[in-house]
Amino acid sequence: CRKSTMWKYKEFMPVDPAGIVSLEEGGTPFCKCDKLGNELGIELYVKVEGSNPTGSFKDRGMSVGITKAMELGVDTVGCASTGNTSASLAAYAARAGLKCVVLLPSGKVALGKLAQAMFHGAQVLSVRGNFDQALEAITSLALEGHLYLLNSINPYRLEGQKSIGFEIVDDLSWKSPDRIILPVGNAGNISAIWKGVTEFHRAGFIDDLPRMTGIQAEGAAPIAHAIWEGLNDIEPVENPETVATAIRIGAPVSSKKAIRAITESDGLAETVSDEEILSAQKLLARTEGIGVEPASAASIAGLIKLVNSGKIDKGEQVVCVVTGHVLKDPNVAINACEEPIEIDPNIDSLLKAIKGD
Numbered sequence: 001c002r003k004s005t006m007w008k009y010k011e012f013m014p015v016d017p018a019g020i021v022s023l024e025e026g027g028t029p030f031c032k033c034d035k036l037g038n039e040l041g042i043e044l045y046v047k048v049e050g051s052n053p054t055g056s057f058k059d060r061g062m063s064v065g066i067t068k069a070m071e072l073g074v075d076t077v078g079c080a081s082t083g084n085t086s087a088s089l090a091a092y093a094a095r096a097g098l099k100c101v102v103l104l105p106s107g108k109v110a111l112g113k114l115a116q117a118m119f120h121g122a123q124v125l126s127v128r129g130n131f132d133q134a135l136e137a138i139t140s141l142a143l144e145g146h147l148y149l150l151n152s153i154n155p156y157r158l159e160g161q162k163s164i165g166f167e168i169v170d171d172l173s174w175k176s177p178d179r180i181i182l183p184v185g186n187a188g189n190i191s192a193i194w195k196g197v198t199e200f201h202r203a204g205f206i207d208d209l210p211r212m213t214g215i216q217a218e219g220a221a222p223i224a225h226a227i228w229e230g231l232n233d234i235e236p237v238e239n240p241e242t243v244a245t246a247i248r249i250g251a252p253v254s255s256k257k258a259i260r261a262i263t264e265s266d267g268l269a270e271t272v273s274d275e276e277i278l279s280a281q282k283l284l285a286r287t288e289g290i291g292v293e294p295a296s297a298a299s300i301a302g303l304i305k306l307v308n309s310g311k312i313d314k315g316e317q318v319v320c321v322v323t324g325h326v327l328k329d330p331n332v333a334i335n336a337c338e339e340p341i342e343i344d345p346n347i348d349s350l351l352k353a354i355k356g357d
């Protein structure tokens with residue numbers, strides 16, 4: 001691969017480097033955000049996963065997962081998805097020449113993600129039900145041998161996504177931050193990043209470990225409730241609801257791993273409302289110029305809430321992982337803004353519009 005990608009850490013990946021299926025995923029921007037950080041009294045970095053080839057962190061897991069699928073000689077791969085997993089799987093399956101089947105909850109998938117899954121040639125099935133029901137259906141299909149399942153229940157996905165942890169340590173000149181904050185849906189990513197930083201700790205690259213802090217939408221927060229009640233597994237949320245459709249998940253498959261990551265790291269779980277998510281999404285875009293989809297903004301909304309409640313100390317070095325690009329959900333972005341003013345193409349109309357008179 002030409003540029004610095006996640007394959008810089010290939011020795012930590014359980015696949016043959018000779019056969020990597022790659023779109024040069026990883027090596028994403030690590031932006032210091034002093035305006036927002038100073039306002040909150042912390043040292044803030046943002047890891048911009050929307051800069052991956054299909055616009056989300058999923059590409060890291062799919063690169064390893066599809067590479068493994070090729071090693072296994074499968075011909076069809078599949079997933080259920082709230083959108084980004086299907087967009088990424090469709091692209092990597094196309095690159096590898098594999099058939100791809102994706103199950104999406106009808107009417108609950110952001111436009112950009114649906115466009116990607118369809119345009120990369122996946123067979124897109126729209127399920128009359130939610131993500132959890134779609135995942136149950138396709139898992140049964142996989143268990144009967146009809147396809148290779150690449151949801152984050154597949155450990156090879158997490159092996160790719162753990163490289164976010166590797167890069168954060170590397171970006172901080174081989175140091176661990178005090179805390180890593182990220183949105184949590186099916187809970188693969190928080191489990192993967194914890195795996196990555198603990199592998200680097202065991203290898204002796206870092207002396208400390210970050211506090212893993214998972215943020216969920218108030219209407220889809222089984223893991224946060226389990227953490228608050230001191231449980232080691234979740235009570236599924238029957239009808240998860242949030243504008244952040246990427247994390248509209250009621251029965252996260254990696255819940256036990258995620259609960260372990262948060263408790264073992266002395267981290268935190270927090271929930272945020274849809275309003276807090278949408279306001280954080282606009283704040284990040286207009287203060288730091290970083291455009292993310294709603295679910296990703298949950299990590300910023302959670303940061304603000306935890307700082308304001310005193311659960312995050314002033315001066316902490318915090319990394320917020322923002323997981324998907326703003327273009328994934330253009331409707332939410334446009335609905336959050338004023339309608340553009342229509343003008344005639346002459347200087348008078350232009351001046352009038354700019355001056356707002």
Ligand SMILES: Cc1ncc(COP(=O)(O)O)c(/C=C/C(=O)C(=O)O)c1O
Nearest residue numbers: 081082084085185186187188189323324
């Ligand atoms: C932008 C964005 N941010 C956060 C999450 C939550 O990560 P996990 O906690 O590892 O699930 C997702 C997940 C999406 C899917 O689960 C799917 O695409 O099927 C996401 O797309």
